[in-house]
Amino acid sequence: MKTLGSVIAGGLLLAATFHSQAEDASCATVKLGDPGWSDIAVTNGIASLLLDSLGYKAQTQTLAVPIIFAGLQKGQVDVFLGNWMPAQQSNYDKFVATGAVDKVVENLSGTEYTLAVPTYAFDAGVKTFADLDQHADAFDRKIYGIASGAPANEFIKQMIAADEFGLKDWTLVESSEQAMLVQVGRAVKRERFVAFLGWTPHPMNVQYDMRYLKGGEKYFGESGSVNTLLRKGYSTQCPNVGKLLSNLTFTQDMENAIMDQVLSKQASNADAIKAWLKANPEAVDAWLEGVTTREGGDGLAAVKAQL
CATH class of the missing domain: 3.40.190.100 (Glycine betaine-binding periplasmic protein; domain 2)
Incomplete structure (x- = not known):
């Protein structure tokens, strides 16, 4: 006869097994494109902190915008948080509108x-x-x-x-x-x-x-927005990371506050981001909704432990 403890242990093992099967091993490293802009350094920095806390390895690659789009198409870049619209309309039409690259969410508006x-x-x-x-x-x-x-x-x-x-x-x-x-x-x-x-x-x-x-x-254009783009099929291959990225939206006040700390040399990019997240836990709660660690654990608890 099974004890309650063995049932719970079995359930946890099953959940962990399901999670490991749901994400490909290649999901362990997440490659983010960065055109070298201060605002994308902030958003990539936030994504990197969250991913690293969840047990992934965030890897930022500094590349020109056209190279980032080509990298997304070829699978050399996983994530681009800096699709400024309508400034990048021609790239959007060539890669996203044709289905070669996936748009996940509008992460910033009113630009x-x-x-x-x-x-x-x-x-x-x-x-x-x-x-x-x-x-x-x-x-x-x-x-x-x-x-x-x-x-x-x-x-x-x-x-x-x-x-x-x-x-x-x-x-x-x-x-x-x-x-x-x-x-x-x-x-x-x-x-x-x-x-x-x-x-x-x-x-x-x-x-x-x-x-x-x-x-x-x-x-x-009149006023713009910024989109999060992923290489085609990434959310299916890496659903947990995909969920995090679909949750990840920003505000102008947040980005300006963090960038001002960095450019005025009051803090490093990483320290300014961590300080903002500690002061605004409700943002972290929203970003981690439905997100686990890479091993299937409590994602929110893992991130807050790093803050």
């Missing part, structure tokens, strides 16, 4: 992603894309963008090539996000005109008194 100028330039009359060329000399006919290959840079190149807004004799300066912001900081310090790629959420909106230009909606 802005377009050209910006300091408020003193805006007040001087640079309020739209069409106003830029009227002040060309003040801007030295330069627009500062981010890393080569970024969709926003391609939009700017298209505008220049088509002489849109009279920009045919302007130059796009491509660099990293950090290098671009160094140029912005230098210009602001001297109150010189500077046109650059701006977006929210990002601490630049707090660090600089800046305004977004109107008129570029044909290229950048």
